[in-house]
Amino acid sequence: MSRIGKQPVVVPADVKIDIKGQKITVSGKNGILERQILPELEITMKDQEIIVENRDNSKRTNAFRGMTRSLIDNMVTGVNEGxxxxxxxxxxxxxxxxxxxxxxxxxxxxxxxxxxxxxxxxxxxxxxxxxxxxxxxxxxxxxxxxxxxxxxxxxxxxxxxxxxxxxxxxxxxxxxxxx
Known part of the structure; x- marks a missing residue:
């Protein structure tokens, strides 16, 4: 299992997240970023945290889970701090x-x-x-x-x-x- 992918992405109070299907939009004081997520992954928002989960247990999907979590974390950091x-x-x-x-x-x-x-x-x-x-x-x-x-x-x-x-x-x- 991906150790990075298991960790939730903490979202600051001034950052807005919009999840529609496989598209995530992150907006903050510096701008707006969008990204398409692979269909093998599922993104949920709970208590100001984004959680990335697998829909199957293949090695490829697990690798993409950690990468996707890091990309979302970079999006949140970018729109907040740059x-x-x-x-x-x-x-x-x-x-x-x-x-x-x-x-x-x-x-x-x-x-x-x-x-x-x-x-x-x-x-x-x-x-x-x-x-x-x-x-x-x-x-x-x-x-x-x-x-x-x-x-x-x-x-x-x-x-x-x-x-x-x-x-x-x-x-x-x-x-x-x-x-």
Whole structure:
């Protein structure tokens, strides 16, 4: 049995849950999120708690139970508090600018890279080397942050590139260190 799936999702007082069949809608002070749930799972609301239960006892359904419970918990947290990731741009001459709904990155290529910001994501630039990505949807936030990081991944010799704030890059010794 899924240990995560057995735990109920506690819903804060200012978050509204609407369950219609296999569709769950979560609304709060930051916005509204919707998700379709697999037909093998059943969602019930009891005393400000959401409970996810299996309709059969297959291993696949049990795995999806834990995942669905985590997704619903992320939806509740997102509409109540929101999520944030910070990216650091390191390198000589590397700069980041935000203009409208476009993030412009000068990251060592011959031309600047234009990154269109998807709907539902807010990006702020602190200084010239710090990108703050915020969203109520944790899945969309992670995907957007990974795409930005993928434009220039950090390299192991000088550490240049785009990395997450708490990410540790293992440095390698160059040619001079081989002697």
């Amino acid at each position: 999520f944030k990731k910070i990216l650091i741009v390191e390198g000589v001459g590397y700069k980041v600018n935000m203009s409208g709904k476009t993030l412009t990155l000068n990251i060592g290529y011959s031309n600047p890279v234009e990154f269109p910001v998807p709907e539902g994501v807010q990006i702020n630039v602190d200084g010239t080397n710090k990108i703050v990505v915020e969203s109520i949807d944790k899945e969309l936030l992670g995907l957007t942050s990974a795409k930005i990081r993928g434009l220039r991944k950090p390299e192991p010799y000088k550490g240049k590139g785009i990395r997450y704030e708490n990410e540790h890059i293992i440095r390698k010794v160059g040619k001079a260190g081989a002697k």
